[in-house]
Amino acid sequence: MTVEIPTLAELHALGAAQQPTYPDAGAVQAAVDKLRTMPPLVFAGECDDLKQRIAAVTRGEAFILQGGDCAETLAGVSADNVRAKLRVLLQMAVVLTYAASVPVVKIGRLAGQYAKPRSNDTETREGITLPAYRGDAVNGYDFTPESRIPDPQRLVDVYNASAATLNLIRAFVTGGYADLRQVHTWNQDFVRDSPFAAKYEVLAGEIDRAMSFMQAIGVADPDEFHRVDFHSSHEALVLEYEHALTRIDSRTDEPYDVSGHFIWIGERTRQIGGAHVELMARIKNPIGVKLGPSTTPDDAIALAARLNPANEPGRLTFITRFGAGKIRAGLPPILEKVSAEGLNVAWITDPMHGNTFEAPSGYKTRNFDDVLDEVQGFFDVHRAVGTWPGGLHVELTGDNVTECLGGGEQLTDADLAHRYESVCDPRLNRVQSLEMAFLVADMLRKA
Template sequence: MTPPHAPSEAAPAVAPAGWSPASWRDRVAVQQPEWDGLDELRAVTDELESAPPLVIPGETRQLSASLAEVAQGRAFLLQAGDCAESFDSATPESIERRLRVILQMAIVLTHSAGVPVVKLGRIAGQYAKPRSSSHETLDEVSLPSFRGHIVNLPEFETDARRADPRRISQAYQRSATTLNLLRAMTQGGYADLTKVHQWNEAFVAATGVGRRYETLADDIDRALRFMQACGLDTDEVPQLHEATLYSSHEGLILDYEEALTRQDTETGEFFDTAAHSVWIGERTRDLDGAHVEYFSGIANPIGTKVGPTATPAEVVALCDALDPHRVPGRLTLIARMGAELVTERLGPLVEAVAESGHPVIWATDPMHGNTFTAPSGRKTRHFDAIEQEIRGFFEVHHRLGTWPGGIHVELTGDDVTECLGGSEELSDDQLGLRYETMCDPRLNARQSVDLAFRVAELLREQQH
């Protein structure tokens, strides 16, 4: 996280004519909870409207500037974090473990590929999840689906599945707690490059991936000693001792996002101060829908998922609606095609957007298109399919001469057993050992660092 600082030079407001933070209410809003008590919902959102912002425009503008470098092929985006954060995970230990694995991945990518890495966490607000069905049925009992801790609870009980507006306020408080600790850790010495060895968690260090990471850490130590031997005072180089991690989440629950929207008094721009960046999901990207309407007016850098059914015309229309001024770094298109379809379906979209002149960032989400049910009955993903989709993503961009801007992955710093494969070859009969996710399966720390090494190799190939 970056410390608060003065807003940058004024820029034109991005909000189209007639837009307001509430104008989405005139559109069809899908994937919204059926809140239990509209008066209580209004009381909660009124309270949030006068609450302090979670992030400030100066921080968000700095992210926009960094993402502009990604859009122009001079940096790489690492967007990573939990599938769906739990209120129970807003603890120092859990936050530290997630930060640690993101820092490890960023170090691997920066050192091995030689490009700056913009670190964007799925953290401090990723409390909502879209669902394929509004209700879940078990033993002839039908209850509302679990939509994330900002809405209800996963237990299959009537009271637990009630869409409780008070949970919106709890999400704000948990996000504030998480952001405060992240700021303290990233600016207070935890991210110091002299501590890269300490980031290697015990259950990672004993593996082949851990040993490979230790070799990289040794290289960094030698580089720092070389700089000192040359007379450079590394203590005076803040980039060696601090890190910048930005927050992001799917901007799904529009009551929450609207309540935390603020207008910058200097520029007139509207910012969603719930996070530095928010994205639209595959299920909510309808061009005439409420989510596209809301996102079109905020000045944050934004993203939208793009699945295998998307057509070139649809994607260009989304770019026109969300980035009419063609600002580099404004819009990230997050492709989630599936390993078997990526090389076939992605190319026409990339070509169409390039021809339209929109300077978007293309990132790959190799997780959601590769989910399946294992023989054990658990929802999972295979590491090989995740890697295959990333390779296909790079292959398409290499063929077209465009920049593969980033990866968007679901992971945890914990030693979970949720995704098959990886260097440790996690098998189906091991899934039940530590299957802890509330929603989708996540890469564990070993698999995450392993993936970073493999992406770094692809980046090096892309540069030659």
């Protein structure tokens, strides 16, 4: 029996947080109607495949690496940009796979991450108040009245940009760019040039010897070296976009959100009776929910009951984002209760969003040491409770931006202005991302 999907009007009647206020209802309907005619961006079978991979994470048999831009931009859809993000994710995955001795499920925070929740509906500069920038899916970044008007045509633009991004990624991961031997060579170059080369070269050397051994005895399948599995993800935020791309799968007569393989509900939109939880409860994709410091153990249990009533492994992932100073106290009671209830949940740490602050220079930033400390706290808590620390969710870029403090490059507040390019939250740059992978590898070996 096909699951009924609420109408957009029914969803909005539930109370839909973080939604744009469109001035023209007719234009919204035209954009939604257009999106309903467009082909799926991903296929239901691919979502099922990812669900099975995440099910292995719930059993402690795999690890998730999820990363990409804080907020994608339409102007940023280029081959160089996509390739750079994919490259750093592949480099990180090789290190984590070897350290964990389990498969790493690779999920890009891309091809759909165009909308962002905001703390305030408006922004004021020099006495002028305008609607807040909510991502390129909603309005423009330029601080002008024209740019900040929510425009539903942008949802169609986002669809087209996401289609182009996915097409390029599929070509990269099947066409040789993701070849394991090449990716390992990139990591060797990073280690050689790193100020912490001595710390990383031992692990890099072990990987090199393992690959040489596999090739020497003939157990390395050239095809397995040549290509990787890669899935897309984004926060399901703008209801018009997600609803229009929810389709009935011809194989199963079940609804899937074909805007991405893995979609998540944010900390600001996880109200148990709200529109986002209602829509995500109906679809069959693997889904995630962000859990922050305000989450209680009962909140987590209620979300699991609503979103995964059959307790299906791989269906539900909790993405924790407490902050380095709060995770060691805040996560244990939630983890203990979910575990005691026997719930099949994959656990991922998002060490970025709880550690954001404004630097003296005025830039929004994060300190690399805080990010790393939250990851360490995540591993410490799981080790104490006896559960599996299942993954890492980071905002990153393959470019040498200067948006987060610290790391091997020892970026300071004075460096932020050099290449601060994010339109929303600060991202780890390529060097910081790879440092994170090598440091998390040490944690995985002790997990």
